[in-house]
Amino acid sequence: MNETFTVYLAPHGFLQELIDEINTNIICSKGHLILVKGSPKKFAWAQNTWLSPRFIPISSITDGAKKLLSIQRNWWLHSENHHRRATLIQQQLPYVSAKKLHFGEIPPQTPLGSWTLWEKDIILASPDCSSVFPDGVITFHENKIEPPSRAYLKLWEVFTRFSFVPSYKELCIDLGASPGGWTWVLAKLGSSVISIDKAPLASHISSLPNVEHYTGSGFRFTPLHIGNVDWIFSDMACYPNKLYNFIQPWIINKNCHTIICTLKLQGKPSNSTLSCFKKIQSSYLIHLSYNKHELTWIYSTKYPLVML
Template sequence: MKERLLRELTVRFHIKSSQCKEYGDLIYCPGWELTPGSTKTPYGTYSLPYWSRTTYIEPFIAEFASIGEAARLLKNIQRSWASYQFTQFRRATLIQDKLHYINLKTRTFPCSIPASDIGAYTLLDQNTLFASAKTSSYLPAGALVLEEDHKNPPSRAYLKLQEALIRASSVGGGCFRTPSDIVGLPQPYGVPLPSEGMRCLDAGGSPGGWAWVLRELGCDVVSIDRSELAPSLMSDKKVTFLKHDVFTLTPEELGSFDWVFSDIICYPERLLTWIHSWLDSGLVCNMICTIKMQGEINWDVIDEFAKIPHSTVMHLNYNKHEFTWIHTI
């Protein structure tokens, strides 16, 4: 992902790689301050990189002589910290043990992300740390790691939807939105998860990873794809399968839904048009869609997704060369 982030910094933010310092997967851009107007966007403010799991918003470098001194230095700034490390792993663990406890374990779906500030720090060497009390995520190092089910889901795509739903049901989508005009961070979410009796559309559903998640939550699912779902889902009375091109069916033909989901492979421009057709129809309030990247990214198009009210674009831990767009009301 680091190469993609570097490319975004170059193309979207006009920051040359030669201006950046790399610490493992952490990229530091000295002199780049997040102040209103510092980055040109369609909003007239500034934004954060989409490829970034978390951003150190106010970074600083500090030296320390001992593990205890490093822990005291961080605790004097704020309560909660988590680390990203590319070196000095044992030393970082000993520092973390002296800090306020935070949950670094894998999480079980469904769960929520506490909306509490968490700083991030990285050891550059034995006596130097790079840190920021203010970050763009409520998650340790920005990563949401889930317990995996290796038996029941028909594909690993289920993890993407589980993560997206956790973010949609958590205040701020698990991200710290400050100051208020940062573009690229979620609107205040906190909507209830899809549940028993809700009607959900699953576009591009085969082999059924997302439909499986929705059925586990008790939803009624309409799945549309040119290929069938896994046999267990095809025989499920709560799953209606339509062998069809989803783009040739209008919202009016399909009816209203509590949630609309899409993991379909298509160009972002086509997905954006399809999303607007649903939002304009008034037949859905909540949507989660995967934006699949093909070739060089058109950042103006990605920004169009982010500009939709009550929406955000983010790169999930379980995304590959793709982003996830989340819209809730």
């Protein structure tokens, strides 16, 4: 293939969402890999982006391994077909670990290429990818004792991928906080947390000394009610349009430097809705490894949004 193209990897179960988001210039797809004409672009539903893909003809398993190693050392196999043959090639490459991270641990720093056996004797490989994590997926050693829900993993992932966390005693507002998964993360970091929800927090979260809980709808709390804060977090179950309207005063009036929200998507997501969030300057829309049928939107005027 002589023309420039990019390969996008869709998260498991969300191939159609990525196809709909890309919309044009799709060459073909195989499994969860989508080949698209042109240079790389940011797509929220792309789990990983292969930035410099090329087809490599091979004559044998050993030849395939040698040709990959002639490009670079570290490769991750994304297997869609010819699984046994692909595995035998990968076994001749240096071992790459996909170990779980402890939150706060420094993530991998070495670039990681991705490849697949496109046909029996043709490798599709990219030495450069958008993520340093294998297939763009990050997994953690989970805390199954303290947090009252698994939602905390989404915040762990955001903080790890973008290399920032709230500073000690910064003021954080957690909207739709119950039962307190995100509040737990923020409190453990030493932030001052105001949690807001119609439902109560788990008792061991509400009793934390740096947590204040208010009963009510998160949408009632605007800059007029609260004034300036450092961070706003929202994992509320609501329509994306309603969330978009809610965040506008905070951005326009510059009352907050960083906002992290979950966009809960009911049914087929509207590209026009997603486009509204994408167009906001200093923001990033992503499907996290720990997102389900939802996306995470990050906005910051304090931190550069460079994702690992």
